[in-house]
Every structure is written in structure tokens, then in C-alpha cells.
Amino acid sequence: MNNKNNLQQNSIFTRWVSGIIENQKAFSGSCIILFFALVAIFVPFFINSPTDFLGTPLSPPSFEYIFGTNGQGQDVFAQTICGARQTLFVGFSAGILVVIIGALIGGIAGFYGGRIDDILSLLINVFLVMPGLPLMVILASWLPPTPGTLLGVLVLTGWAWNARIIRSQMMTFRNRDFVSAAIISGESNIRIIVVEIMPRMLSLLASAFIGASIYAIGAQVGLEFLGLGDISTVTWGTNLYWASNDLALLTESWWTFVPTGLSIAIVSFALTLINFGIDEVSNPRLISERIWRNKVPKELINHGITPVTSQNE
Amino acid sequence: MNNPIISVNNLSVEYVTGIKSVQAVHNVSFEINSGEIFGLVGESGSGKSTVVQAMMRILPPPALISKGNVFINNEDIMAASEADIINFRWKKISIVMQSALNALNPVLSVREQIHDVLKIHKGLIGIEADNRAKELLSLVDIEYNRLDSFPHQLSGGMKQRIVIAIALAIMPPIIIMDEPTTALDVIVEREIISKVIELRKKLDFTILFITHDLNLLLEFADRLAIMKDGEVVELDEVKNIQKGGKHPYTKKLIGSIPSASGVRQKGLLTKPDKLTFPKDPILEVKDLEKVFQSSNIFNKQKLVAVNGVSFKIFKGEIIGLVGESGSGKSTIAKLVTRLMRPSAGSIYLNGKNKKVTESRNVPLEYRKTVQMVFQDPFGSLNSIHTVYHHLARPLFRHKLKDQTEMFPYIVHLLEKVGLTPGDKFAKKFPHEMSGGERQRVAIARALSLDPQIIVADEPTSMLDVSIRMDVLEIFAKMRKENNLTVLFITHDLASARYLADRIIVLKNGAIVEENASEKLIQSPKKEYTKQLVTAASPGWLSSLGENFEKKEEYNDQ
Numbered sequence: 001m002n003n004k005n006n007l008q009q010n011s012i013f014t015r016w017v018s019g020i021i022e023n024q025k026a027f028s029g030s031c032i033i034l035f036f037a038l039v040a041i042f043v044p045f046f047i048n049s050p051t052d053f054l055g056t057p058l059s060p061p062s063f064e065y066i067f068g069t070n071g072q073g074q075d076v077f078a079q080t081i082c083g084a085r086q087t088l089f090v091g092f093s094a095g096i097l098v099v100i101i102g103a104l105i106g107g108i109a110g111f112y113g114g115r116i117d118d119i120l121s122l123l124i125n126v127f128l129v130m131p132g133l134p135l136m137v138i139l140a141s142w143l144p145p146t147p148g149t150l151l152g153v154l155v156l157t158g159w160a161w162n163a164r165i166i167r168s169q170m171m172t173f174r175n176r177d178f179v180s181a182a183i184i185s186g187e188s189n190i191r192i193i194v195v196e197i198m199p200r201m202l203s204l205l206a207s208a209f210i211g212a213s214i215y216a217i218g219a220q221v222g223l224e225f226l227g228l229g230d231i232s233t234v235t236w237g238t239n240l241y242w243a244s245n246d247l248a249l250l251t252e253s254w255w256t257f258v259p260t261g262l263s264i265a266i267v268s269f270a271l272t273l274i275n276f277g278i279d280e281v282s283n284p285r286l287i288s289e290r291i292w293r294n295k296v297p298k299e300l301i302n303h304g305i306t307p308v309t310s311q312n313e
Numbered sequence: 314m315n316n317p318i319i320s321v322n323n324l325s326v327e328y329v330t331g332i333k334s335v336q337a338v339h340n341v342s343f344e345i346n347s348g349e350i351f352g353l354v355g356e357s358g359s360g361k362s363t364v365v366q367a368m369m370r371i372l373p374p375p376a377l378i379s380k381g382n383v384f385i386n387n388e389d390i391m392a393a394s395e396a397d398i399i400n401f402r403w404k405k406i407s408i409v410m411q412s413a414l415n416a417l418n419p420v421l422s423v424r425e426q427i428h429d430v431l432k433i434h435k436g437l438i439g440i441e442a443d444n445r446a447k448e449l450l451s452l453v454d455i456e457y458n459r460l461d462s463f464p465h466q467l468s469g470g471m472k473q474r475i476v477i478a479i480a481l482a483i484m485p486p487i488i489i490m491d492e493p494t495t496a497l498d499v500i501v502e503r504e505i506i507s508k509v510i511e512l513r514k515k516l517d518f519t520i521l522f523i524t525h526d527l528n529l530l531l532e533f534a535d536r537l538a539i540m541k542d543g544e545v546v547e548l549d550e551v552k553n554i555q556k557g558g559k560h561p562y563t564k565k566l567i568g569s570i571p572s573a574s575g576v577r578q579k580g581l582l583t584k585p586d587k588l589t590f591p592k593d594p595i596l597e598v599k600d601l602e603k604v605f606q607s608s609n610i611f612n613k614q615k616l617v618a619v620n621g622v623s624f625k626i627f628k629g630e631i632i633g634l635v636g637e638s639g640s641g642k643s644t645i646a647k648l649v650t651r652l653m654r655p656s657a658g659s660i661y662l663n664g665k666n667k668k669v670t671e672s673r674n675v676p677l678e679y680r681k682t683v684q685m686v687f688q689d690p691f692g693s694l695n696s697i698h699t700v701y702h703h704l705a706r707p708l709f710r711h712k713l714k715d716q717t718e719m720f721p722y723i724v725h726l727l728e729k730v731g732l733t734p735g736d737k738f739a740k741k742f743p744h745e746m747s748g749g750e751r752q753r754v755a756i757a758r759a760l761s762l763d764p765q766i767i768v769a770d771e772p773t774s775m776l777d778v779s780i781r782m783d784v785l786e787i788f789a790k791m792r793k794e795n796n797l798t799v800l801f802i803t804h805d806l807a808s809a810r811y812l813a814d815r816i817i818v819l820k821n822g823a824i825v826e827e828n829a830s831e832k833l834i835q836s837p838k839k840e841y842t843k844q845l846v847t848a849a850s851p852g853w854l855s856s857l858g859e860n861f862e863k864k865e866e867y868n869d870q
Contacts (some may be wrong), residue, residue: 177693180652181758185707186680199697288330292375295329305370305398308378308391 016202019281026277032270036263040084050078050234058246058253068255070239071246079239080259087236088267090147090220094154095213099205101155102162103198109163110170111193117167124167127160136219140228150229154216162208169204173197203282210275214268221264236260316387317344318487318519319351319368324381326360326367337363339543340381347486350513350520352530352551354566355540356777357748361523362411364540365489369408370398385487403434407480409473411492416476417464423450423475424460430482449478453508470501474508481512489521494529498637498804499848506533507854525778528570531555532854539563565779571807572851582782582811583789590627594661595798596649596683596766597625601658603644603822618644620822621658628765629796631788633813633830635806635845641822642802643688646770649800650685651675681711684759688771690751694743700727700754701739704761711762723761730757730787749780756787766798767791773808785812806849810834818842 020026048054055065057073067076109120136157143149170193173179182192198205223229224237231238243257280286293301300307326338338360345351355361366372368383370390383390386405393401410416418426427446431437437445447457453474464472473493480488490509494502510533513520524530530537530551537554539547539562547560557564603619619641626632636642647653649660662682687693694703704723708714714722724735730753732738743751752772759767769788773781789812791797803809809816809830816833818825818841826839837843847853 177687177689178695180647181685181687181693181755182695182706183652184650184680184683184685185758185762186677186710187706196695196698200695288328288375292329292377296377305395306367306372306376306378308370309380 016281020274020277023277023281025273026281029270029273029275029277032266033274036084036267036270037088039081040088044078044082044085047081048075048078050074050082058251058256060253061255067259068253070242070253070256071248072242076239076256076259079234080236080263082234083236083239083260084263085235086147086233087217087220087264090151090154090235091213091217094151094158094216094220095209097151097155098158098162098212098216099209101159102166102208103201103205105159106163106166107170107193107198110167111174111189111197113171113174120163121167124160124163127157128164130157132157136223137226137228140223145228145230147230147233150220150223153223154219158212158215158219162212165208166201166204169201170197173200203278206278207275210271210278214271217264217267236264316347318347318386319345319521320384321364321368322382322384324364324367324383325379326363326372327377327379329375329377334377334379337376337543338367341540341543341545342381343538343545343548345487345519345521347519348517349536350522350534352534352537353521353523353540354525354527354530354537356525356779358542359540360543361540362491363543365408365491365521365523369402369406369489371402403430403485404483405485406487406489407483407485408489408491409476409480409493411495417472419464422461422463423467426475427460427479427482430479434483445482449482450475452481452512453478468501469497470504473497473501473505477505477509477512481516481518484516485518487519487521489523491523492525493522495524495526499806500637500844502529503848503853510854527566527778528851531851539566562779570778571782571811572849582786583793585629585793588630588814590630593627594625595628595663596800597623597661598645598649599623599659599661601645601648601660602656603641603648603653604656618822619648619655622819622822622824623658624817624824624827626766626798626800628798629792630815631792631799631801631813633809633816634800634802634819635804635809635816636819637804639821640819642804642819643770644822645819646685646768646800646802650683650768651679677711681762682764683766683768684762684764686752686756686759686767686769686772689775690748690755691743691775693755694751696743698742699739700741700743700746703754703758704739707758707762713762726757726761727754730754730760731783732757748776749784752776752784753787756784760791763795764797766800768800768802770802771804772801774804781808782811788812806834806845818845 020030051074053073054075055069055073057069057071059069061068065075065077067080070076105120105124109117136153139153140149179192179196182196221237221240224235225240227241229237231241239260240257248256296307322342324338324341327334328337341364353361367378368390424446427449428442431442431445446460450457450459455471455474494505497505522530522534534551536550538545541562547558547563554563557567601619601622605616605618622645634642634645648655662679701723704726705719708719723739727735727738732750732753773784776784785808788799792799801809801813813830816830817827820841826833826842833842834846837846
């Protein structure tokens with residue numbers, strides 16, 4: 001089986017990984033996300049409990065509490081770090097689920113076409129026209145406030161758009177020759193979808209995942225800020241909820257909401273960087289145009305005509 | 314006459330990508346005299362379009378002209394400013410692009426598109442512009458009531474003629490034609506070319522004609538430059554090149570053109586010593602019909618793609634299915650390979666009692682018997698899998714070979730289709746191979762199940778001319794060695810003549826004529842077949858009359 005292992009070299013996944021590592025944008029974005037994930041997983045074991053009453057409420061950043069304390073006298077540093085745990089977990093889980101459900105429903109609709117497509121498209125369209133935000137607010141306030149509920153609400157309101165995109169992409173792949181060739185060689189439909197087509201959609205699926213994760217983190221924080229999550233847990237959303245509840249703006253205690261807000265912004269920024277990176281990895285033209293702009297002297301770049309570097313020697 | 318109207322000296326073009334730049338064009342020089350038809354021939358990737366686009370300075374990033382100069386009408390193009398260039402395009406030189414489908418704006422009528430050019434370059438508006446537009450349309454034999462048509466209402470040939478009319482709008486002394494007829498059917502292509510030649514006679518402009526089709530240029534060009542890998546390998550008068558040329562590459566190009574007229578050249582493709590077929594057909598198609606219905610509920614439209622086609626194929630036979638685009642030949646391929654269900658009719662495999670079109674699920678046995686080779690070697694292989702995967706999957710699926718036998722068998726298959734060393738090729742990904750190599754992999758995949766019938770849908774039309782015959786030879790050899798049956802689908806009568814034993818000519822989804830290859834070529838019975846045969850024979854242009862013969866002065870220069 002040595003042969004077979006050799007054949008796997010340079011497969012699409014290794015090409016992707018090396019592409020991401022070599023791409024500056026994707027690499028720095030991934031590093032930031034990785035940093036946040038590692039901090040969220042491991043650092044809580046070594047710091048104060050985020051729910052304990054520790055010091056004077058609303059004391060500004062100091063050596064003892066580097067991000068200060070909030071209205072309940074809790075350590076903001078600990079809250080920011082522990083809040084990352086659930087927020088990122090729910091956000092990325094929602095991202096993965098949205099992509100999986102979207103790929104499944106959109107993929108099947110696009111591949112089989114006909115009546116199956118009619119029914120699934122109807123389902124997708126119903127979810128698309130439903131107003132997402134009100135539905136999210138109603139569901140979140142009606143169901144018991146647990147992380148699971150939040151996840152469910154986010155996935156339910158978020159999957160349809162991805163399913164729609166994946167369906168159209170699948171429809172274009174469905175009529176490609178390599179799919180016909182696989183059918184003629186006797187492959188089963190499921191295998192064709194999973195092994196032949198899905199890997200070709202990797203860039204679409206990856207950016208769908210990133211997009212869905214950004215959306216899920218934002219929506220989750222928004223819901224919790226409105227008090228629709230479980231306010232006894234520590235997340236970035238509840239941090240902001242408590243900050244606003246304790247009148248952080250009126251008391252001018254900026255340290256209670258800036259660390260959390262900044263974290264959300266940095267995570268979204270990093271995810272967007274990864275998305276740009278994926279774009280460049282899957283579409284090399286974007287990179288080569290940038291290199292071209294760096295290499296060719298500025299005064300030669302003229303919108304309408306091809307530049308000439310040197311006259312005849 | 315002594316002063317060339319275009320002169321290109323040591324032109325080099327780079328594509329700036331990554332650390333190293335790619336040299337697309339290297340030190341290309343040629344001169345074109347006024348009134349001449351100059352041909353630029355090359356296969357895909359030879360840089361022929363890049364040269365012309367660099368001359369017009371319309372190459373998009375990441376291109377960069379790194380060396381050389383170009384003089385058109387004694388104007389230095391490389392030193393010109395943007396304003397000069399914009400002023401210069403269309404007035405002095407215009408270009409007819411490859412695909413008329415893309416060159417015309419689908420949401421503007423023909424009138425508006427002609428008016429656009431006239432307004433920008435000549436300031437003509439209203440009735441004046443209208444009159445000029447009518448003149449231009451009559452030049453290319455299109456009735457002026459077509460002025461208000463939109464591109465989608467016109468046929469491919471009409472669109473191409475309108476693009477030519479727009480190129481002529483300001484009467485530039487030079488017209489560049491970049492593969493103007495590639496997307497068109499042979500008969501339409503011939504019409505367009507003869508129209509261009511006629512117009513040149515009347516209006517006396519210089520033509521720079523770019524194509525991959527050497528055969529076509531030999532008909533009407535005065536001088537030719539042959540390009541390969543970004544360099545001009547040969548530049549000579551047509552009559553010298555016709556004799557075979559000096560460069561080995563030219564010789565190969567000239568030698569690889571099958572012809573549909575005259576005596577059949579011997580030895581171009583392998584043939585079995587004697588052709589005898591069994592009495593019972595291996596595959597019989599009866600009254601096959603395929604109707605496509607648009608699903609629009611307000612406007613139900615029917616398109617009959619295949620209309621009552623019946624034919625028989627015998628074991629070990631190669632049948633050529635010849636037709637132009639829209640003749641239904643690819644639909645027949647999909648019906649026979651059962652990628653599609655026919656609307657009516659039936660397909661019998663191996664004798665009368667096995668009617669195969671009844672069930673929706675296709676049995677594996679049928680898949681094993683009938684395999685297909687597709688037109689596009691770039692699309693028919695999955696870019697994320699290795700060659701090994703492509704060949705091994707069918708064998709796994711049909712449980713023909715177990716793990717230990719697999720690799721040697723695949724290496725053997727690859728070497729059989731001319732990919733040596735097979736173990737190296739097995740590990741390659743599609744993007745690491747050339748078009749010809751990919752098509753060989755696709756053929757190996759079709760052969761891997763040891764099928765009895767192979768449906769080859771235009772297997773060579775996307776390949777470079779110089780390797781087409783080599784690929785056809787694989788089919789000829791497989792037939793001789795394995796008694797393989799081939800349904801060879803093509804638009805090219807000449808290559809069908811050389812590969813197939815019997816030719817079926819299709820038009821609008823129905824069979825026009827069917828006969829043994831040589832008989833059909835030598836004595837076609839139907840008018841349509843005659844047209845096809847004439848269009849595929851050399852000398853078709855001068856046979857149209859003395860108007861189309863070449864100017865003697867260039868021939869004797």
C-alpha cells in the first residue's frame with residue numbers, strides 16, 4: 001500500500017494547507033483565530049473565576065485586575081477570556097452546522113433536479129423569505145435560554161442562504177463532463193456528490209463556513225445583549241448585556257465593554273482576512289494582479305493600455 | 314509597397330506572476346505589406362493572440378511588454394500615449410474577436426452597436442449614422458431590417474458578419490481577425506471567409522488573420538508565420554509552406570491534416586487487413602427521439618433534438634457520426650451511453666431481445682459494455698484526483714481487479730495509450746499534463762473496463778492539430794487489436810473518413826445519408842453531403858471563381 005500513500009501526496013487538501021500557510025492574509029487570520037481558541041480553551045484554568053465577587057465594583061484597570069472590575073465586582077479580564085469559550089464554540093458550531101445542512105439540502109436539490117429540487121427549493125425559499133431577525137428574537141425568548149437553544153436558532157435562521165448558493169453551484173457541476181464520466185463508469189450518486197463534487201466546492205464551502213461563523217457570532221452576541229440568552233452564563237454577549245445594565249456609559253467605566261467589544265471585532269476581522277485569503281488561494285489571478293502592480297513601475301501603469309518597460313536597446 | 318504597413322521587431326511579452334515571470338512571446342518579428350493577407354498560425358498557448366493584443370496594447374494585467382517595438386503606419390505604438398492609442402484604435406486598425414457571441418452586447422440592438430462606433434470615432438448621429446449602418450450591412454449581405462434585431466435573434470454566422478461590418482465601420486486600412494470562424498460550422502465558416510476575401514477585393518484593406526487552422530490559411534493567405542511556444546519558427550510565402558516548409562514543426566503540421574478530397578492517403582491510420590463483421594449488430598438504435606421541453610409554464614417550447622434516428626453497429630466496426638452543431642450528434646451520444654432517457658424509440662444491445670431503455674436504473678453490466686470519451690479533456694477529468702484514481706475507481710466499482718493487481722494493470726493501460734512511463738503518469742494530477750495527455754488518460758479510463766463499445770464524442774476537436782491523428786490512432790489500434798466497436802462522433806468529415814468504416818451524416822436531428830466512408834466522400838448523393846464534402850476539401854476557395862484567386866503579384870514576389 002506504499003504506492004497508494006504516495007499517490008495521496010499533493011492532494012487537494014495538502015495543496016490547500018500549503019496555500020493557506022503561504023498566503024499572508026489567510027495565515028495571519030488563522031493565527032489570530034488559533035490564538036483566541038487556545039486562550040479560550042486553556043487560560044480559564046489559571047485565572048480568577050469570572051463569576052466571583054472579587055474587588056470594588058467598577059474599579060479601573062490596575063495591576064491586580066488588568067482590565068478592571070465590572071458593576072458586580074467581577075474580574076473583566078477573566079470574563080473576557082471565559083466569555084470567548086461559549087461564544088466561539090457556539091459561533092463555529094453554528095458555522096459548521098449551517099454549511100453541513102446547506103451542503104446536504106442544496107447539494108441534493110442541485111444534483112437530482114426535477115421534483116426533488118422543486119420540493120427542496122420550496123423549503124429553501126420559505127426559509128429565505130422568513131424575516132430572520134424577528135424569528136430569531138421570538139424563538140430565543142420563547143425557548144428555554146440554553147446554549148443549545150441559541151445554536152438551534154442560529155442554524156435554523158441561517159442555513160437557507162448557503163443551501164441556495166450550494167444548490168446553484170451543484171447544478172453547474174452536475175452537467176460537467178467529469179460527472180457524466182463518473183456516472184458512465186457506474187459510480188453511485190452519493191459517491192459522486194461526496195467524493196467527486198464536494199471537494200471541488202472546497203473554496204465555496206470554506207468561505208460559506210467563515211461567513212456563517214461571522215454571522216453566528218454577531219447574531220449570538222446581539223441576542224444575548226438583548227437579554228435573550230442565558231444571562232447567568234459568561235459570554236461576550238452577556239458581558240455586554242451586564243455592562244449596559246450597569247450603566248457603563250453613564251458611569252464612564254469604558255473598561256467593562258471595550259475588551260469584549262474589541263475581541264469580537266478582532267475575531268470578525270481575522271475571519272474576514274481568512275476569507276480574503278481563501279479567495280486568493282482559489283483564484284490565483286487576484287494574487288498575480290497584485291504582484292504585477294508591485295513590480296511594474298507606477299508611472300507605466302495606465303488604465304487603458306498595456307505597459308512597456310523598455311524601448312529597444 | 315516597399316514600406317511595410319505593420320512592422321513588429323523583437324516583440325517580447327511577459328506575464329508577471331509569482332517570483333518568475335512567464336515569457337509568453339519571445340522576440341517575435343514580422344512585417345506586413347499593405348494590401349496583404351498575413352496569417353499567424355499556432356496551436357493553443359503559442360502566443361499568437363498575445364502578439365496581436367500587444368500590438369494593440371490591449372493586454373490586461375498581469376501582462377507586460379518587456380522588449381521590442383511595433384510600427385503601424387509608421388507610428389511607434391510602444392511610445393504612444395493612452396490618448397494616441399485610443400484615437401488610433403478602430404480608425405487605423407480594427408479587430409474582429411474570436412467569439413461573436415461575446416463581442417456583441419446582448420442587450421443592445423445591432424443598430425445601437427453600429428451607431429456607438431460611428432458616434433465615437435466619426436461623430437455621425439441620426440440619419441447619417443443610419444445610412445452608414447445600412448451600407449455596412451449590405452456589404453456583408455445582411456438585410457437592413459435586421460438593424461433592430463438583438464444578437465440572440467441572429468444565427469452564429471450572421472453575428473460574425475455583423476462583427477466584421479462593425480470592424481469595417483470607419484474603413485480602417487488594417488483589420489485583425491483573431492480566430493473569427495473557430496466557433497462556426499464548416500459551411501458557415503467558408504461563407505464568411507469568401508465574404509471577407511470579396512470585401513478585401515472591393516475595399517482593399519490589409520488583413521492579419523490569426524488561427525490554429527493551418528489548412529484554412531493555406532487557402533487564402535499570402536504569407537504565413539508559424540508560431541510555437543512564443544516564437545516564430547517559420548515565416549514564408551504560402552506556396553513554400555504548402556510544399557512542406559523547412560522547420561520540422563511545419564512539416565508535422567502539414568502532414569497531420571487529413572483531407573476529404575482526392576485519393577485516400579495510405580497508412581495515416583491503422584486498419585485491419587480485412588473488414589468482416591458478424592451478421593447481428595452489437596448495438597441497434599431504432600426510431601430514437603429526444604424532445605427537450607422548456608419548463609416555463611407560460612411559454613411551453615419544444616425542441617426536437619433527435620428525430621427518428623435508426624442505425625446499427627456491428628462488432629469491430631467504427632462508425633462516424635458526422636454533423637454540424639445542432640445536428641443532435643451529442644444528444645445521440647448521451648442517449649446511447651444512457652446519460653439521458655429517450656423520449657421515444659429504443660436501443661438494443663447484443664441482440665434483439667435486450668431492449669435497454671425501459672428501466673430508469675442502468676445496470677452495471679450496461680455501463681461495463683458501453684463507455685464514453687468526452688470532447689473536453691480539461692472538463693472530463695476531475696482536477697482534484699490523480700490519474701490513478703480516475704482509472705482505479707471504475708475497476709473497484711465493477712470488482713474487476715483486486716488491490717494487488719490494480720497498480721500494474723493501470724500502468725499497463727497507460728502505456729497502451731502511449732503514456733510512458735505509466736507509473737509516473739499514474740501519480741500525476743490532471744493539471745500537470747497537457748491536453749493531449751489528458752485525453753489519453755480519458756481514453757484509458759474508458760478502456761479500463763474492457764468495454765465492447767466506445768462512444769467518442771468529438772475526442773480530438775479540443776486538441777492541437779499536430780496531435781489529433783495520434784489520438785485517433787489509439788482508437789484505430791484498439792479496434793485492430795481488441796476488436797473494439799467505436800461510435801465516432803465528429804463535425805470533421807475528413808477525420809471521419811480516415812477513422813471510420815461507415816459514415817452517417819446528420820442534420821437537424823435526422824439522418825441525411827449513410828454509406829461506406831470512401832463511397833460517401835467520393836460520390837455523395839444528397840445536396841447537404843455535397844456541401845460538407847466541398848467545404849472540407851482544399852482548393853474550395855479558388856473553385857468559387859476567379860474573384861477569389863490569389864493576387865499573382867504576391868505569389869511571385
